[in-house]
Amino acid sequence: MELRVRALETVLSEKGYIDPAALDAIVQAYETRIGPHNGAQVVAKAWTDPAFKQALLHDGTKAVGTLGHVGRVGDHLVVVENTPQRHNMVVCTLCSCYPWEMLGLPPTWYKAAPYRSRAVKDPRGVLADFGVTLPKETEIRVWDSTAETRFLVLPMRPAGTEGWSEQQLAEIVTRDSMIGTGLPKTPGAPS
């Protein structure tokens, strides 16, 4: 693969379609800047600022847009809230749609057949693969990202985090908790 990829890049560059330095910059941005820390800041803010949370659930794009450098998202962000009654989980059964700007590039499992096939039919089984067990009566809502809408799960704030700063809270917000296949880290547990 490596040779084939290099061959194509050479052709595209020689034909004047792309500047290889621009490809370097794209790769670097995804490796360094774009990642779940962006989403974690949004979640931590929602946990500490009720007005922001309300705005976020009402119009995710607009609310995130008020957060400066985190706020550069496309038009179609929908934030869905976990409650004691309802747990949300996001999948893309057709390909790999995922809120890149909030979470970075998706992990391999998100793009692979086991998750894409089972998330919509057996979400509790999938959660078990992640070591997550929810009460039997909790409603599970699976969002299949079949268009350009991107879904971000707002997990429940764990007990024992009263009085924590936004920064402290952001550190317990995991990528998987914003996809809905995990829960935030438990305060006091070894990380």
Add this chain to the structure above:
Amino acid sequence: MNGVHDMGGMDGFGKVEPEPNEPMFHTEWEGRVLAMVRAMGAAGAFNIDTSRYYREALPPEVYMTSSYYRKWFIGLENMLVAKGYITPEEVASAHAVEPAKPLKHGKFTVDQVERIMVRGKFGRTPGAPAKFRPGDRVRARNIHPTTHTRLPRYVRGHAGVVELNLGCNVYPDSAANEAGENPQWLYTVVFDSTELWGPDADPTVKISVDAFEPYLEPA
């Protein structure tokens, strides 16, 4: 198209196996593939729906046995050849031979990188009022387009409820074939698990898809 990419509800793929501390790219070429796809798309060689279609159209055995970025690479190469931007001979010799085909937005350069770090806009001015409203019962039509569509097989023929109106959006079924944006209303439609998977399904589960208006009929 009823391809192997449309995986919702299939059995037999086994457990989900997360990789601890997964790197952003497993090899350097994966990053180059991602960047080439983003750059050539931004330069106007193709739209996002066309690029999805070329990956779905890979032979099933290739789709199922290729890594994610290998699918992206083969799809990209096929697409650029089909659209006349490169020739198979150029790829084989790793050198440009033919004159370049002009790109809609010109060469992709470093100063354009920031622009593509924000997603494009897919909302469009509606040509007609929305047919459905939140709360309406609808049925996903039993349709089987042989080209690109975003209506997964597992909901076709099933009834659900409109939950959100997501506005009027570029219609992938048209855009993928370069038949124009043909904007359509888009809705989040929620289905009971028992409606999709039968009476033995877990009744606490609900599944939604985002469905364009032409995918739906009143139920």
